[in-house]
Amino acid sequence: xxxxETTGLKIVFSVWxxxxxxxxxxxxxxxxxxxxxxxxxxxxxxxxxxxxxxxAYFMHLRYEQPSLFVTLIxxxxxxxxxxxxxxxxxxxxAHMRSLVQ
Amino acid sequence: MWLFIVSDAITFSAVIFAxxxxxxxxxxxxxxxxxxxxxxxxxxxxxxxxxxxxxxxxVRASSLGKVSAAVGWLVxxxxxxxxxxILHIHEWLGLIGEGVRPFHNPWGTPMFGAAxxxxxxxxxxxxxxxxVYLLVIAVGFGRRKFSATDVEVSGLYWHxxxxxxxxxxxxxxxxxxxTA
Numbered sequence: 001x002x003x004x005e006t007t008g009l010k011i012v013f014s015v016w017x018x019x020x021x022x023x024x025x026x027x028x029x030x031x032x033x034x035x036x037x038x039x040x041x042x043x044x045x046x047x048x049x050x051x052x053x054x055x056a057y058f059m060h061l062r063y064e065q066p067s068l069f070v071t072l073i074x075x076x077x078x079x080x081x082x083x084x085x086x087x088x089x090x091x092x093x094a095h096m097r098s099l100v101q
Numbered sequence: 102m103w104l105f106i107v108s109d110a111i112t113f114s115a116v117i118f119a120x121x122x123x124x125x126x127x128x129x130x131x132x133x134x135x136x137x138x139x140x141x142x143x144x145x146x147x148x149x150x151x152x153x154x155x156x157x158x159x160v161r162a163s164s165l166g167k168v169s170a171a172v173g174w175l176v177x178x179x180x181x182x183x184x185x186x187i188l189h190i191h192e193w194l195g196l197i198g199e200g201v202r203p204f205h206n207p208w209g210t211p212m213f214g215a216a217x218x219x220x221x222x223x224x225x226x227x228x229x230x231x232x233v234y235l236l237v238i239a240v241g242f243g244r245r246k247f248s249a250t251d252v253e254v255s256g257l258y259w260h261x262x263x264x265x266x267x268x269x270x271x272x273x274x275x276x277x278x279x280t281a
Contacts, residue, residue, distance in 0.1 A: 009161075016154045023146050023270075027139060030275035043271040050267045058153055058260040072107050079111050083118045093126040 015057045022050050102254045106261045109227075113265050116223060117272060120216045131208035132277045133199075138192065142274040145188045146266065149228075152181025153263040156235075156256045163242060163252040171252060175239035178259060182232040189225055193218075217273060224269055227262045234258065 026046055029039065056062040061069060124130045134142075159174030196217075200207045203214045238255045241247035 012154060012157050016150065019150050019267075020147060023143065023150070026271050026275055027143050030139065030271075030278045031280060033280065036276070040276065043275060047268050047271055051264050054153065054260055054264045054267070058157055058263075059257050068103065072103055076107055076110055080114055083114060086118070086122060087125070090122040090125040094128060097126075097128065 011057060015053050019050055019053060022046050102257045106257060109261065110265075113223070113268075116220055117268060120220055120272065123210075123212045123216055127210035127212060129209035130277075131206065131210070131213050132279050133196075133201075133206075133208055133213075134274055134277050135279050138195070139274060139278050141188060141192055142270055145185050145192075146270050148181050148185050148188070149263050149266050152178045152185070153260050155181060156259045160249075160253050160256045163249040166249075168243060168245070171249075172239045172243045175235050175242070175252070175255075179232045179235040179239070182228050182235070182259075185228055186225060186232070189221065189228075193221070220269055220273060224262070224265055227265070231259050231262050 026043055029042060032039070034042075061072075155174050155177040159171050159178060162174055163171035201214045201217070203218055204211045206214050234255055238247055238252055242249075242252055
């Protein structure tokens with residue numbers, strides 16, 4: 001954060017248009033008759049790309065010391081992976097409910 | 102600010118994971134968002150993304166020492182946040198008018214309302230706090246009480262709020278779009 005490196009305006013506006021374009025793409029996809037899993041996967045990949053663009057250019061993490069990236073991102077990814085541990089349980093719940101009914 | 106952002110990101114992730122869990126476990130998750138709702142949410146996304154660009158310009162102006170330009174862009178960013186909030190509250194009131202409550206709704210599993218209001222409400226709270234934060238920074242920077250670094254740090258927060266919406270928008274709205 002110390003060295004206030006200014007991102008070039010050209011890059012800022014390209015990123016902006018890229019983000020708007022990806023949003024439009026997502027909305028179009030929402031009206032395609034795709035299976036829920038496929039749609040979820042595509043939307044999540046697009047969202048992660050958008051988040052990465054925001055972090056890299058708007059929050060200019062790309063221009064910071066690599067140590068900041070190493071401090072922040074792997075820990076976050078690790079916590080997210082840990083959270084997926086509960087997911088198998090939710091499908092079990094749905095299955096159990098169908099057994100009761 | 103970065104450490105706060107990572108911890109806040111984990112909070113939002115937990116809420117989003119809880120939503121995913123509830124949705125998977127429920128057999129009849131409603132898909133109530135008509136085209137007008139999706140259009141409204143798309144406009145909200147555009148407003149938030151554009152306010153983020155205004156924030157980038159504010160940080161840029163402040164680091165170049167252009168005080169009035171920086172204050173102008175900060176106010177523009179805050180106005181984007183206010184526009185987002187107004188559109189979102191309009192959306193909420195529409196849904197409440199249709200009978201959606203935290204534990205009841207006319208379409209399907211009662212948990213829909215709880216998940217929807219928790220996720221979007223937590224985000225709306227962040228936007229509202231962000232608007233206040235940006236206006237405080239704008240006034241303080243205008244009076245030269247705050248440095249360019251303070252503006253930059255408030256920018257990090259604002260971009261993060263924008264980033265979170267990039268996940269809530271597809272997960273809550275697009276995956277629940279009324280297609281038939």
